[in-house]
Amino acid sequence: MSQTASTAPGVPDANRWRALVFIALAQLMVVLDATIVNIALPSAQQDLGISDGDRQWVVTAYALAFGGLLLFGGRIADLWGRKRAFVLGLTGFAAASALGGAAQSGAMMFGARALQGVFGALLAPAALSLLAVMFTDAKERAKAFGIYGAIAGGGGAVGLILGGFLTEYLDWRWTFFVNVPFAIVAAAGAYFVIREPQGSRNRSPLDIPGVVLSTLGLVSLVYGFTRAESDGWSDSLTITLFVASVVLLAAFVFTESRLKAPLLPLRVITDRNRGGVYLSLGLAIIAMFGTFLFLTYYLQVVKGYSPVKTGFAFLPMVAGMITGSTQIGTRLMTRVPARLLMGPGFLVAATGMLLLAQLQVGSSYGFLVLPALVLLGLGMGTAFMPAMSLATYGVQPRDAGVASAMVNTSQQVGGAIGTALLNTIASSATASYIKDHIATATSKPQAQLVQLQGMVHGYTGAIWFAVGILVLAATVALTFVNAGRPGAASVSGQGAGEGTEDEVQVPVVAH
Template identity: 40%
Template sequence: MVILDGTIVNVALPSIQHSLGFSPSGLGWVVNAYLVPFGGLLLLAGRLGDLVGRKRVFLAGLALFTAASLLCGLSQSPTELLASRFLQGVGGAVTSAVTLGMVVTLFPRPKERAKAIGVYSFVQSAGGSLGLLAGGALTQSVGWHWIFVVNLPVGLVALLAASRVLAPERGLGLGRGPDVLGALLVTSALMLGVYTIVETGDHGWASAHTLGCGLAALLLLAGFLARQARASHPLLPLRVFRSRDVSGALGIQVLMIAGVFSFQFLCVLYLQKVLGFDEMSTGLGIFPVSVAIGALSLGLSPRLIARFGPRAVLLPGLGLIAAGLAVLGRVPAGGSYVTDVLPALLPLGVGFGLAMPSLATLAMSAATPEDSGIASGMFNTVQQIGAAFGLAVLSTLANARTDALLGGGAGTASALTGGYQLAFRIGAGLVALALLLTAALLRSPAPEPATAPEPEAVPSHRP
């Protein structure tokens, strides 16, 4: 539900603009008002989960997200909707930040953890694609308000289930890490950084606004890192970066997510603006990716990771993603979905179904029970930064290429396609770079013997 709400509004934006009277420049903030707090608060929320208990933080975030969703659906003005979307982003960040940490704590045995991370990766990956389908269906059938109101029953059921199923946790206690200054620095840095990236479409990459805000975000981040190196109870223990697999996985994740967003955003535009698909047809057209991700994440990927290790599974996954984006880089203006788009979607889905569980496993490989919340928040933060950066860069390059082709006398469809082709090819290059870094940086541990005894499970409520 939380991941889905990051994309479900995309196909409903024209209806929202017409209904509430948004200006063209203000309409983008229906998306950005969610993304900025979501990306900025993940790290802080993850650490709070370690300190006060991940179950408490999860339930609080889920309750806020559900209430904010209802407020979004009841909004009657742009101001009301943007304020509600901001609250939704806060609730989404608090909920998402501790989820992966709970997974690795509840499933300490390697084989069980691989299966659980596969389910987590499927839910996270498929949420974005399903958002397009759900957004189109709800907007066309009952109106844009219901893309938010539908979260109410889902959220209430999730709250009830979580309160009954999840074991209580005591947490480390606020005395073990109330790094208020560090929290202010990192939250300000991440929010300002995400804001700077998402605003490049209006201000440009070389503008005083972008350069000034970007420099301020970097200075705040540098101050945060300096604070963590000296603090007795740091918000983000820097020891988590000592593992080459963890640090490498986070860097590879940025490149992969940035490249994949050329598909998730621009392929939708190609289907609608060039091939003439409506909202519902677009969602159905992207649906094979979700099916492929589910088939791999829920079944084959966990077994392969347990047998061969996450690095060995990540390599072919990245190769398939790069191949799928390269195929999209050749789509013609007069193309066909069956012959030009579908052949790219299948390797993209299979590749992502292999790569995402592998990256999650690597990124959480050095997390202790005391640090699993902050590790989970860091993994999700890096994903949000990669998504925001990839979307901003690739859409800017695509628009510049389209404008150049229009200026040279090309038709609208040809100019749009030329811009999308460039973005897809650059996305393929980013994923190919991630593939090279995986081969060069990550280690390939020997798989565990099939008969080796597995460690006893650590209770999730252990202090």
């Protein structure tokens, strides 16, 4: 089958479910990579002689390239074709992973991670937009996005397990090499199986000013939060980066509003439903990323879990996400409005977060952490599934790639904010607690206990903020996501500023 093979408009592709397997495999690879490398970082740092000051670039190089180029990657997918972008993204990601696994120096590692980010920015929006254009029937779309949402949510915990096994029993280099077979299988399967609907490409000229402004603006924003975490919020470069990101992104929005063929048509984000989804997803990711980090440290440093045991400890959250996404979300998505899944889902997750805010040094995993993780997984799985679908629902097919990129951008920026903001809150609370209580420690064991208590105090203080952020995400979802009842006649997906020209009608998905 040729790479340009396509299906007639409105005719479902007979291979769409097989295509979902390869799209899901690629998504799993990208999500795994986010956590699997963190597990390998200490060993890689020692082998390659990377200094403590430079080790952050193993994570930062990827985050900057990925976050900065997402909108460009989404537009390229719309322009070249999503299948072509998907296969190219997989091939490049595999090559960059092999380069990272073979790295002989810190510079080689940083370059490989940046290349992973570049090709990830092409791959991620292509994968989501393929789902958006291939699955248009309401019930089928619900199932497809349920599977995708479960993988997107739970893959990180699987990465902890796999990363722990590979690092402990093989070598840190295998945390990179493992991507290669994933990518080869997904790329080969996609090449032979995936067929895009005809007429879904956007062949408008590429908006070069939009590419430059959006890339520089997003890089400044993500790097600003990364610097804030490592160097503080009052650092002069941190402040400069934030100011630059505001100026650049404001110029980007102004430029896009004046062009006939913009990189990001403002109709994509001014639609009330999609805007509400992007904002609530970003807020939820802020809460989740910080808490995921704290809980990993709590289990390993405070409770003494190994990396592998820590990964297994997160499995109840994965099970909850799969259940919430594929059972609750999928079954109810065609029956109730999306906001009545997203809002309560975020509130259930907030309840799980509320339990984690009660953590103490001696807390029981079975009585506190386990039920909290189950609630977090159920809530997030239930909320993410309709959010992923609604974020790309009703957009014109020619805008599917850039709409998908906005989903990934909200997650990437949310992750950067969550890690920096909540880590700052936790560090400040920990330092304050230790300063106030260290004088009461009369022996080394007591001093160590105060240190651990201070860490847990910092974690729980930050988790309280995460609870509030999830409640805010629920409020945004319930307030802004106002799409009609299932089966409503209007499916244009038009929002503020969205015209009716070339609008493609697709079957209604429950909102």
